[in-house]
Amino acid sequence: MLALIAGRGALPKAVSEGLSEPFVTCGLAHCPPDEIAAEHLFRLERLGEFLRWLHRRGVTRVCLCGAITRPDLSVWRLGLRTLPLLPDLLRALRRGDDGALRIAIEILEGAGLGVLAAHDLAPHLLPPAGVLTTTHPPDSATIDARLGDRVSREQGRRDLGQACVLRDGAVIARETVAGTDAMLHGLGPVARGGLLYKASKPGQDRRADLPVIGLQTAVAAVAAGLSGIVIEAGGVIVLDRRAVVEMLDDTGLFLWIRERGA
Numbered sequence: 414m415l416a417l418i419a420g421r422g423a424l425p426k427a428v429s430e431g432l433s434e435p436f437v438t439c440g441l442a443h444c445p446p447d448e449i450a451a452e453h454l455f456r457l458e459r460l461g462e463f464l465r466w467l468h469r470r471g472v473t474r475v476c477l478c479g480a481i482t483r484p485d486l487s488v489w490r491l492g493l494r495t496l497p498l499l500p501d502l503l504r505a506l507r508r509g510d511d512g513a514l515r516i517a518i519e520i521l522e523g524a525g526l527g528v529l530a531a532h533d534l535a536p537h538l539l540p541p542a543g544v545l546t547t548t549h550p551p552d553s554a555t556i557d558a559r560l561g562d563r564v565s566r567e568q569g570r571r572d573l574g575q576a577c578v579l580r581d582g583a584v585i586a587r588e589t590v591a592g593t594d595a596m597l598h599g600l601g602p603v604a605r606g607g608l609l610y611k612a613s614k615p616g617q618d619r620r621a622d623l624p625v626i627g628l629q630t631a632v633a634a635v636a637a638g639l640s641g642i643v644i645e646a647g648g649v650i651v652l653d654r655r656a657v658v659e660m661l662d663d664t665g666l667f668l669w670i671r672e673r674g675a
Contacts (some may be wrong), residue, residue, distance in 0.1 A: 414435060414436070414437065414470060414471040414472045414473060414474075415432070415434060415435070415436040415437075415472065415473075415474045415475070415476065415529075415534075416436065416437050416438070416439055416467055416470075416472045416474070416475045416476070417429060417436055417437070417438045417439065417449075417475075417476050417478060418439050418440065418441075418475055418476065418477050418478070419438050419439065419440045419446035419449055419451060419478055419479045420440065420441070420444060420446060420477075420478065420479025420480045420481040421444060421445075421446060421447045421448075421479055421480045421481070422447070422448065422479050422480045422625070423448055423627060423652050423653070424478045424479050424480075424531060424625055424650065424652065425438070425446050425448065425449045425478045425479040426448045426449045427535060427538060427652055428476065428478050428531050428534050428535045428538075429449055430535075431534065431535040431537065432534060432535075437452050437453065437470060437472065438450065438451050438452055438453075439451055439452065439453045439454070439455065439463070439467075440453075440454050440455075440479075441454065441455065441456070441457065441481060441484060442454040442455060442456045443456070443457075443482070443484045443485075444480075444481045444482050444484070446479055453466065456484075456490065457484045457486055457502065458486060458487055458488075458490040458491045458492060458495060459490075459492045459495060460492075460495050460498055460502070460520070461492055461493070461494030461495035461496070461497065461498055462492045462494050462495065464494070464520075464521075464524045464526075465494055467524075467526065468524075468525075472526065473525075473526065473527060474526065474527040474528075474529055475521055475526050475527070475528055475529070476528070476529045476530070476531060476533070476534055477514070477517070477518075477528070477531075477620070477621040477622075478531040480592075483506065483513075486502060486503070486506060498520060501516055501519070501520055504516060505517060508572070509571075509572030509573070510572060510590075510622060511569075511572045511614055511617050511618070511622065512572060514618065514621040514622050515618055517621070518618060518620060518621060528620050528621075529620065530619055530620040530621070530623065531623065531650065532619075532623065532650060533620075538650045538651065538652065539647055539649075539650060539651075540646075540651050540654060540670050541646070541670065542646035542647075542670045542671065542672055543669075543670055544667060544668065544669050544670070545654075545658050545668045545669075545670060546641075546658055546661045546662050546666065546667045546668045547662050548641070548661070548662070548665050548666060548667040549667055549669075550608075550640075550641055550643070550667045550669050551640070553581070554608055554640070554641065554643065554667075554669065555675075556582055557579040557580065557581075557582065557607070557608055557610070557643075558579075558608075558610060558643045558669075558671055558675075559674075560579055560582060560584070561577060561579055561610030561612065561643065562612070562673055562674060564577045564579075564584055564587070564610070565577075565610070565612045565614070565615065565673075566615050568587065568588075568614065569614035569615040569616060569617065572614070573587070573588070573589075574587060574588025574589055574590070574592075574593075574596075575588060575593075575611055575612060575613065575614060575624040576588040576593045576596065576609060576610065576611040576612075576624065577609075577610050578596065578597070578600060578604050578607050578608070578609055578610070578637075578639070579607055579608055579610055580603070580604060580606060580607030580608070581607075585600065585603060585604045585607055586599070586600055586604065593609070593611065593624075593626070593630055593633075594629055594630060594633050597609065597630070597633035597634060597636070597637050597639075598633060598636075598637075600637045602638075604637055604638065604639065605637070605638035605639070606638065606639070606640050607639055607640065608639055608640055608641050608642065608643055609630070609634050609639055609641075609642045609643070610643045610644075611624050611626060611642070611643070611644045611645070611649050612624065612644065612645035612648050612649065612673060613645060613648035613649065619648075623648065623649070623650055624644075624645075624648070624649045624650070625649070625650045625651075625652060626642065626644060626649060626650075626651055626652070626657070627651070627652035627653050627657065628652070628653045628656050628657055628660060630642070630657075631656075631657045631660040631661055631666075632660065634661075634666060635660065635661075635664045635666060639666065640666060640667070641661070641666045641667035641668065641669065642661070642666065642667070642668050642669070643669045643671050644668075644669070644670060644671070645670075645671065645672075645673050646670045646671055646672045646673075648673070
């Protein structure tokens, strides 16, 4: 049996729609999925009890998908089965996103559960390398994309965001915890003609928190006056791909699925 541990956004629904096997959908009580119904919600303080519930349901594999916010942890609410996990939970809450997810995966695997990536279950969500739009990137986009590679490595070392906006060899904006769309909405006129670069953090465990773009991202890129979007081939999920490409085609932006370092 498979369990989707789902967060917010469209990714959990996109993954579930491609499944041909039985599955159960779960979520954190403080941050439940908003586009798919959850059969079971749990609090972090009851993680040990939740793991037992999964085993009782016959779950052997889990997939972490969707956005979550960090929960508060109340030691006074800890379940007895969660007490042994407390050192790991406290360690995870002190880490950045990537570090916290690594510890979460370790806990799940320690409980005998296999952890699958969203794109393992829905491989069509990772588009093939190439330019998917009618408009192609200008030569200057290659220079900016290589700068994006360097920015991505830097942000990965610091466990920060997965995206940035670049123009004429300069970094205009970097993604924060608020996310890509918030970064795009906050851009000023200096970003016009620039590009959105997005890639996975170098060395990150790709079974969780693989970056995602979708129609909202395309709309925000158009509104910001960008010239196009560059994402890492095999490293960024595209939701509603057809709608994204149509939006960018209609507005003259490009979508370049690029091998890192190309």
